[in-house]
Every structure is written in structure tokens, then in C-alpha cells.
Amino acid sequence: MDYIVKKLNKIKESGLYRELKYIETAQSPRVKINGKNFILLGSNNYLGLCNDKRLKKAAIDAINKYGVGSGGSRLTTGSYDIHKQLEEKIAAFKNTEASIVFNTGYMTNVGIISSICNKDWVIFSDKLNHASIVDGCLLSRAKLIRYKHCDMNDLSYKVNKFKGINNLIVTDGVFSMDGDIAPLEDIVKIARRQNIMTMVDDAHAAGVLGENGSGTASYFNVDGKIDIMMGTLSKSAASEGGYAAGKRNLIDYLKNSARSFIYSTSISPSAIAVSIKALEIIENDTVRRLQLLDLSNWLKIKLKTMGFDIPNTKTPIIPIIVGAEDKTVEFSKRLLQECIYIPAIRPPSVPKGTSRLRISLMATHSKEDLNEVLIKLESIGKELNIIGGYHA
Ligand SMILES: *Cc1c(COP(=O)(O)O)cnc(C)c1O
Numbered sequence: 001m002d003y004i005v006k007k008l009n010k011i012k013e014s015g016l017y018r019e020l021k022y023i024e025t026a027q028s029p030r031v032k033i034n035g036k037n038f039i040l041l042g043s044n045n046y047l048g049l050c051n052d053k054r055l056k057k058a059a060i061d062a063i064n065k066y067g068v069g070s071g072g073s074r075l076t077t078g079s080y081d082i083h084k085q086l087e088e089k090i091a092a093f094k095n096t097e098a099s100i101v102f103n104t105g106y107m108t109n110v111g112i113i114s115s116i117c118n119k120d121w122v123i124f125s126d127k128l129n130h131a132s133i134v135d136g137c138l139l140s141r142a143k144l145i146r147y148k149h150c151d152m153n154d155l156s157y158k159v160n161k162f163k164g165i166n167n168l169i170v171t172d173g174v175f176s177m178d179g180d181i182a183p184l185e186d187i188v189k190i191a192r193r194q195n196i197m198t199m200v201d202d203a204h205a206a207g208v209l210g211e212n213g214s215g216t217a218s219y220f221n222v223d224g225k226i227d228i229m230m231g232t233l234s235k236s237a238a239s240e241g242g243y244a245a246g247k248r249n250l251i252d253y254l255k256n257s258a259r260s261f262i263y264s265t266s267i268s269p270s271a272i273a274v275s276i277k278a279l280e281i282i283e284n285d286t287v288r289r290l291q292l293l294d295l296s297n298w299l300k301i302k303l304k305t306m307g308f309d310i311p312n313t314k315t316p317i318i319p320i321i322v323g324a325e326d327k328t329v330e331f332s333k334r335l336l337q338e339c340i341y342i343p344a345i346r347p348p349s350v351p352k353g354t355s356r357l358r359i360s361l362m363a364t365h366s367k368e369d370l371n372e373v374l375i376k377l378e379s380i381g382k383e384l385n386i387i388g389g390y391h392a
Pocket of ligand 1: 204
């Protein structure tokens with residue numbers, strides 16, 4: 001135990017100790033924590049569907065029909081007709097032949113990469129890719145080459161230098177902590193020229209970008225040119241789970257070899273039913289998506305005008321870069337005192353010295369609430385010398 005205590009103290013001393021906050025209401029623009037009301041600006045519930053009546057009804061109907069637990073893993077007794085229905089729906093949504101659903105997005109990335117790649121593979125991975133991609137790469141024992149964030153010169157250079165017999169380029173579609181979009185057209189070009197397999201993680205893009213919200217491949221018009229389209233049901237779709245979509249042979253292979261698919265009890269029928277209904281809403285409710293993008297753009301411009309350091313984001317993820325860890329935490333704490341909840345993101349989630357508040361919007365946020373937030377951000381930003389003000 002001495003070892004653990006030492007490690008724990010080290011985390012505390014470096015200001016990186018994290019505590020959980022327990023929300024007492026549904027995930028929506030306003031939530032209750034410890035009996036107090038907060039404006040929430042950090043959710044991945046982009047379309048505001050977590051508390052949607054239609055989805056709640058889908059869950060309740062499924063519980064009435066199928067009960068609660070799924071009772072088995074997918075290859076034993078845990079596959080239901082609605083699992084099949086969802087996988088067909090995802091394939092249509094992503095414009096592919098087939099799809100496979102995993103229990104979480106994390107398990108999806110780990111399962112895909114570790115079952116396809118082994119020590120004879122070389123994986124080219126964007127430096128800012130999600131941790132679950134990195135873990136999948138490590139588990140596969142492939143040679144991992146990380147290229148500079150969205151830097152196609154660096155990718156080309158590294159592909160030429162390190163390419164092996166079997167190769168994979170993997171990238172987030174939208175980067176979770178920065179909100180920027182991977183240059184898929186260029187990635188596809190490089191991959192095709194060199195006969196390299198491609199994989200895109202669209203956890204933050206599905207439901208947000210592209211035609212009918214189908215993601216970054218559609219946004220860039222490279223549908224059908226990405227070998228493995230990964231996505232999650234836990235963000236815009238307000239449910240849980242992850243998926244891979246692609247050619248039927250690929251999906252059949254994953255069903256027979258991905259260990260995180262095989263050795264885990266399948267998702268409960270209620271969550272599956274929610275995912276099916278959510279995809280239906282995403283495909284048909286264009287207004288909701290456009291509202292979200294408009295609102296995000298409006299807020300981003302306001303924040304930039306105030307003098308905050310906002311990277312070039314075209315999504316509902318709007319990071320306010322602060323830099324130092326302690327100042328970022330202080331900023332977030334001061335906002336909490338004003339009943340505004342924006343999570344502080346620190347290493348190891350982001351590189352050292354780039355700590356930030358990560359704002360993410362929901363389509364259901366009101367401009368009244370956001371205006372209130374802007375006033376507080378400006379005054380606290382000045383108070384902490386993050387933007388020019390009294391002490392500038
Ligand atoms: C959230 C996320 C995941 C993991 O998905 P979960 O369903 O939360 O496990 C994977 N990749 C990216 C880019 C993510 O943002």
C-alpha cells in the first residue's frame with residue numbers, strides 16, 4: 001500500500017488529482033449537483049437527446065418486451081433481434097455493407113485494432129488520438145508511429161520511412177479535446193497511394209457532421225474510401241455502445257476475433273432500443289443538428305472577441321486554452337461558484353502546458369443561458385488575468 005499512497009500523493013502534489021461530481025438530474029443544459037442548480041457546458045450529449053421523451057419511451061417499451069439484463073455475451077445467448085436491427089441500421093447510416101456493435105466506444109477501438117494488427121503491423125496514429133486508440137495499438141503489439149497532429153507532411157514522411165508489409169493509418173474524425181477535424185481527403189490519398197488500411201473514429205462527429213449527421217467521411221465526401229468506420233452510440237445518440245462499420249468480411253472477422261466483443265456480456269436491450277430510435281432521429285432531424293452548429297459558431301466568435309485563446313474548431317467542442325494546470329483548475333472552480341459547470345481538462349488528457357476548459361454545447365442550450373455564461377467567463381477571465389482586463 002505504501003507504493004499506492006506514494007503514487008497518489010504525487011498526483012495530488014502535481015495538481016492533477018481529480019474528484020468526481022455526482023449529478024442528480026438528467027443530462028441537460030441545467031443540472032443539479034449537491035442540491036444546487038448549474039448550467040452544464042461540458043456534455044457529449046450534443047443533440048440534447050439524453051432526456052428525450054421518444055428515447056425514454058423506446059427504453060421502457062424494450063424493457064417491457066425484453067426485460068432488463070441481456071444475460072449473455074453476443075456469441076452465446078446475448079444477441080437479440082434488436083441487436084441485429086441496430087447493426088443493420090448503423091450499416092445504412094454509415095453507408096457500408098455491415099456493422100458490429102460493442103459495449104462501449106473504448107472496447108470498440110481496443111477490439112478492432114488488437115484483432116486486426118499484430119507485431120508484424122505498423123500503425124500510424126495521430127498524436128492527439130483518443131486514449132482508446134492508443135490502448136488498442138499497445139495491446140496489438142504493432143509498431144506504433146505517432147505523427148504530428150493533423151500534419152500531412154509528417155504523416156507522408158513517416159509512412160515513407162517506416163512503412164512495413166501491413167499498415168494502418170488511424171485518426172479521430174473530430175478530436176475530442178480540440179474540436180478540430182482530421183483532413184480525411186489527404187489521409188485517404190496518402191493511404192491509397194501506399195496501399196494502407198484506414199480507420200476513422202467518429203465518436204464526436206456522428207450526429208454532428210456530414211449528410212444526415214453520418215460523420216466526417218460524408219463531410220469530406222470520402223464515403224466508401226475509409227476501410228474501418230468506428231463510432232459511438234454514447235455521445236450524440238444519447239445511449240451507450242460503440243461500433244465498427246465497413247465491408248462484410250471485415251465485420252465477420254471482427255465478430256469472430258475481437259476479444260472485447262467476445263468476452264463481455266452484451267448491451268442491455270433497453271440501451272439497444274434507444275440507439276435504434278436515436279439514429280432514426282439523427283437521420284431525420286436536420287434542424288436540431290444545424291441549430292447546434294449555429295449555436296457553436298456564435299459562441300466561439302463571442303469568446304474569441306473577448307480575447308480568449310480558442311483553437312480553430314468547427315464543432316460543438318470549444319476549448320478555452322489556459323495553459324497552466326493550476327490556473328485552469330482555478331478558472332473552473334470560480335465558475336462552479338457561479339453555478340457554471342465547465343470541466344477543466346489537464347494532462348494526461350491533453351499535452352502539458354495546454355490545460356483548458358472544454359466547453360461542449362448541446363442543441364438544447366438557450367442563448368439566455370449562454371449569455372449569462374459569457375458574462376461570467378469574461379469577468380472571471382479578467383480577474384484571473386487570462387484575458388486582458390483590470391491588470392492588463
Ligand atoms: C468517447 C470516445 C471514445 C470512447 O467511447 P465510449 O463509448 O465513451 O467508451 C472513443 N473515441 C473517442 C474519440 C471518444 O471521444
